[in-house]
Amino acid sequence: MVFLAALLASCSGTRHLGPDQYLLRKNTVQIESDISLSSKGSFREDVGSVILQKPNSYLLGAPYKLNLYNLRYKTYQKDTNNIQLRTNFVEPPVIFDSLLMLRSLDNIRGFLINQGYFNPQVQAQVKYRKKKARTTYKIQTGNLYVINNVRVNCEDSTIYNILRSSLKKTRLEPYTNYNHIVVSEERIRIVNELRNWGYYNFGTNNITFELDTASVVVDYKNPQYQRRQNKRKRGLDIDINIYNSRDSSAYKVHHIEDVTVYMQHIEGAPESTYSEKKINGITFKYIDHYLNFNVIDQKILLRPGIIFTQDAYGQTLKLLNDLEIFQLVRISVEPSYEGSTGLNTRIILSANKKYDFGTNIEVTGGDLYTVGTAVNMSITDKNFLKGANRLTITGSYGVEANQDKAQTDLDYFRQFYLFSQNAGLNFNLTFPKFILPVNQNRFSRTLVPKTFLEGGINYLKRTDYFDLRSVNAGWGYRWRASTYEQWSVKPIFVNFLHLSNISKVFQERMDSIPAIRNSYQETFIEGENIEYVYNSELKNPRSYRIVRLGLEEGGLLMNGINALYTLNRSGDGLKFAEYVRMDFDIRQYIKNNRSGWSFRFYGGVGVPYNKATSLPYIKQYFVGGAYSVRGWRPRVLGPGSFNALKDNNTSLLFVDQAGDIKLELNAEYRFPIITVWSGAIQINGALFADAGNIWLMNPTPNMPGANFRFENLYSDLAASYGFGIRFDLGGFLVLRTDFAFQAKKPYVPEHNGWTIQHSRIADGQWRKDNMNFNIAIGYPF
Incomplete structure (x- = not known):
C-alpha cells in the first residue's frame, strides 16, 4: 500500500517535456444531436474510439504507468524496444499533437457520415494549462437521413x-x-x-x-x-x-466436381506421401488414420455433382469445427480449369491435441465456518475410440473448516477442525450424432446432433453427523434448432441416495422434522427432463440475452412399474421420488466499448406429488456463495425467514438449508481498471447487488417461516451488495474475488429485514458479522 501511494503521488508526469510540449490530459466529446439520452453514452464512446490520441492510463487521478516510466526514464529512452514498453506495462508521455487532432476530426466526420449524418459540423478546441492539454471535440450531427x-x-x-x-x-x-x-x-x-x-x-x-x-x-x-x-x-x-x-x-452457375479431404497436410509434400481411400464419392488422403472417415463424411455437405451453395460451404466448415478435434479447418474451392463451371474442393484438416485438462477452484468464508474450498479437475479425450467422441472425466474434492478460537493454548493452524468434506468422480461421453434405432438420414445434419451418456458417484461427509453417497447415470440428446436455439432432452436418468453413519443427534432431527427426513432418506430417483436455451449473442454482441428453460419429472416410470409389480414405497421397501420441477434462467448483457451491465433472473419450483412431501436432497435448491447471493456462504440462507441461529436451533446449524422453491436476481456493473502486458493481463472491477431466497413448499414443524407465502415474498427476500476484482489472464482464465455485504436479512423482523442503514464497513466486528469473501474462477453469470 505504501508503494502504491508513493507511485500515485510520485513526481509530475510532465517533468521530461520540452518547452513547447504538452501532456495530453483528457479528450472530451460534446454532442449536439437529437440522439436519445440513453444512446448518447455509447455513441460518445464510439466517437471516442476514432480519436487517434488517447491520454495516458490513470488510476485514482494519477498516471501510474507514466510515473513508472519516469522512474527509469533514461533506460527507456535508450532502449525503445524494452519489453515493458512493448507489453504496455509502462507508458511514455502522450504528447499532444495538433496534426493528429486534425486527422481525428476527419475520422469523426467519416464516422458520422457512415452513421447517416451526411452534413455534420465538427470542431476541436484545446486548453493549455500547466504543461497539460485538454481537447474538446464539439459535434453537431445535423439531420439523420x-x-x-x-x-x-x-x-x-x-x-x-x-x-x-x-x-x-x-x-x-x-x-x-x-x-x-x-x-x-x-x-x-x-x-x-x-x-x-x-x-x-x-x-x-x-x-x-x-x-x-x-x-x-x-x-x-x-x-x-x-x-x-x-x-x-x-x-x-x-x-x-x-x-x-x-x-x-x-454470372454462371457452378457445381461441385470433386471433393478431396486431407486428414493431415504437409505443405509441398508430393501426393505419393499420402494413402488414399474413397467413401461416398469423397477422396480421403491421410498419413495417420487417427479418425474414422465416416465421421468426416457425415459432416460434409459439399458433395460431388451438386450445385455449389455458400450455405453448404459455411455449414461444412461449422460442422467440422464443432467436432472440436481440429486445430484448423480450411476449405478451398477452385474451378477445375480456366473457364470451367466445375469446382474442385479441397478440405484441409489439422488435428488438435487429443487431451484437454481443466481446473476450477472456489474459496469461500462465512458465518458457520471460517474457510471453505473446492477443487475440480478434469481430463478430456476429444477423440475417444477414433470417432470424435468426447470423453470427460471429472474429479472433485472440497472441504469446509472451522476455527475454535477458544483453544488459545493451541497454535493458530491447530485451532482449525474439519467441518465437512465432499468428493466426486463423474464422466460424460458425447457422440457427434444421434444414436437412435432409426435411419440417421431423417435428421438434418445442420442440427449438429449429439448423444451423451453420463454418470458418477459423489460423497458428502458432515463431520460427526452423517455420510451421504449418491450414484447417478443418464442418457440424452442435444441439438441446435437454429443459430440461436438449442435443445437438450434426457429420456431417462437415475440417481440413488444412500445415507450412512448417522449420528444420534442427526437421527433425532430427522425424527422431529419431516422435511429433513424426507430430503435425506435413502431414495431412488428416476426421471426425464428437457431443456431449451436461446442465445442472441451472435445477433448483437453488444446487447444480447440468454434464456434457459427447463422441465423435469421424476417418478412417472416408477409409478408404472409399481402398478405392475407392486413395489413398496414405505417401510423397509424401495423408496422412490415423485416430483415435477420447472426452472428458468434469464440473463441480459449490455456492453459498451470497455464496460457493461449484466443481469440475471433465476427461478425454480419443485412440486412433490402423490405420497412425496418434499424434493430429494440432490434435487433441492440452495442459495449463497460465489455464484449466487454472495453476501452469504453456500447453503446457509433460508428457507424463507427461518434462521437456525436466530431460532436457537443449534442442532440445525450443520444442515444444508435447502428448499423446493427458489428466486434470485443479480445485477453487476463491470468496468476496466488496469491493462498490462499488451492486454495479456487485464484487471477489471465490478459493483454488484444480489437478492433472492429459497422456500419449502409445505409448512414444516420447528422451521417457522420456511414455507412460501406470496404475501411474505418481499420480506423473505435477502439482499447483498459489494465490489469485486477480476484478473483476466489472456481471456483464458478469470480469477475473481468478491467482497459482499449483507443488506437485507429476511430473518430480521424490523424494517422488512433491511439492515443496510446500519452499515459500518470500517468496523471490524460489523464486517465479521456481515461480510462474506469469495474467491472463484470465472464470472458469476
Whole structure:
C-alpha cells in the first residue's frame, strides 16, 4: 500500500517535456444531436474510439504507468524496444499533437457520415494549462437521413428475380435510419444469396450502391416523420446496381466436381506421401488414420455433382469445427480449369491435441465456518475410440473448516477442525450424432446432433453427523434448432441416495422434522427432463440475452412399474421420488466499448406429488456463495425467514438449508481498471447487488417461516451488495474475488429485514458479522 501511494503521488508526469510540449490530459466529446439520452453514452464512446490520441492510463487521478516510466526514464529512452514498453506495462508521455487532432476530426466526420449524418459540423478546441492539454471535440450531427426507396437494377433477368424475391431479408427497409454498416452487410448478403444459387464467382466487386439524397421522406401512415424541423425528415433513395462485367463467370452457375479431404497436410509434400481411400464419392488422403472417415463424411455437405451453395460451404466448415478435434479447418474451392463451371474442393484438416485438462477452484468464508474450498479437475479425450467422441472425466474434492478460537493454548493452524468434506468422480461421453434405432438420414445434419451418456458417484461427509453417497447415470440428446436455439432432452436418468453413519443427534432431527427426513432418506430417483436455451449473442454482441428453460419429472416410470409389480414405497421397501420441477434462467448483457451491465433472473419450483412431501436432497435448491447471493456462504440462507441461529436451533446449524422453491436476481456493473502486458493481463472491477431466497413448499414443524407465502415474498427476500476484482489472464482464465455485504436479512423482523442503514464497513466486528469473501474462477453469470 505504501508503494502504491508513493507511485500515485510520485513526481509530475510532465517533468521530461520540452518547452513547447504538452501532456495530453483528457479528450472530451460534446454532442449536439437529437440522439436519445440513453444512446448518447455509447455513441460518445464510439466517437471516442476514432480519436487517434488517447491520454495516458490513470488510476485514482494519477498516471501510474507514466510515473513508472519516469522512474527509469533514461533506460527507456535508450532502449525503445524494452519489453515493458512493448507489453504496455509502462507508458511514455502522450504528447499532444495538433496534426493528429486534425486527422481525428476527419475520422469523426467519416464516422458520422457512415452513421447517416451526411452534413455534420465538427470542431476541436484545446486548453493549455500547466504543461497539460485538454481537447474538446464539439459535434453537431445535423439531420439523420432515412431510407426512402430501395431499387434493384440488373441486366440478368434470373439474378434480378432472385434479388427481388430476397429483398424481404434486407435490413435496408424504408423509413429506417441509413447506416453504412448496414449497407456493407447488405452487399455481403446479396453475394451470399447469389452464391447460394450457384453463382460461385459472384463477389462484392460486382455490386455498386448509389445514394440519391434529393428525396424527402413523407410517410402519411407514420406521422412521427413530420414532427421534426421543416415537418419532414431528410430522405434518400438507394439504387443497387448489378451489371455484367468482363468476367462472365460471375454470372454462371457452378457445381461441385470433386471433393478431396486431407486428414493431415504437409505443405509441398508430393501426393505419393499420402494413402488414399474413397467413401461416398469423397477422396480421403491421410498419413495417420487417427479418425474414422465416416465421421468426416457425415459432416460434409459439399458433395460431388451438386450445385455449389455458400450455405453448404459455411455449414461444412461449422460442422467440422464443432467436432472440436481440429486445430484448423480450411476449405478451398477452385474451378477445375480456366473457364470451367466445375469446382474442385479441397478440405484441409489439422488435428488438435487429443487431451484437454481443466481446473476450477472456489474459496469461500462465512458465518458457520471460517474457510471453505473446492477443487475440480478434469481430463478430456476429444477423440475417444477414433470417432470424435468426447470423453470427460471429472474429479472433485472440497472441504469446509472451522476455527475454535477458544483453544488459545493451541497454535493458530491447530485451532482449525474439519467441518465437512465432499468428493466426486463423474464422466460424460458425447457422440457427434444421434444414436437412435432409426435411419440417421431423417435428421438434418445442420442440427449438429449429439448423444451423451453420463454418470458418477459423489460423497458428502458432515463431520460427526452423517455420510451421504449418491450414484447417478443418464442418457440424452442435444441439438441446435437454429443459430440461436438449442435443445437438450434426457429420456431417462437415475440417481440413488444412500445415507450412512448417522449420528444420534442427526437421527433425532430427522425424527422431529419431516422435511429433513424426507430430503435425506435413502431414495431412488428416476426421471426425464428437457431443456431449451436461446442465445442472441451472435445477433448483437453488444446487447444480447440468454434464456434457459427447463422441465423435469421424476417418478412417472416408477409409478408404472409399481402398478405392475407392486413395489413398496414405505417401510423397509424401495423408496422412490415423485416430483415435477420447472426452472428458468434469464440473463441480459449490455456492453459498451470497455464496460457493461449484466443481469440475471433465476427461478425454480419443485412440486412433490402423490405420497412425496418434499424434493430429494440432490434435487433441492440452495442459495449463497460465489455464484449466487454472495453476501452469504453456500447453503446457509433460508428457507424463507427461518434462521437456525436466530431460532436457537443449534442442532440445525450443520444442515444444508435447502428448499423446493427458489428466486434470485443479480445485477453487476463491470468496468476496466488496469491493462498490462499488451492486454495479456487485464484487471477489471465490478459493483454488484444480489437478492433472492429459497422456500419449502409445505409448512414444516420447528422451521417457522420456511414455507412460501406470496404475501411474505418481499420480506423473505435477502439482499447483498459489494465490489469485486477480476484478473483476466489472456481471456483464458478469470480469477475473481468478491467482497459482499449483507443488506437485507429476511430473518430480521424490523424494517422488512433491511439492515443496510446500519452499515459500518470500517468496523471490524460489523464486517465479521456481515461480510462474506469469495474467491472463484470465472464470472458469476
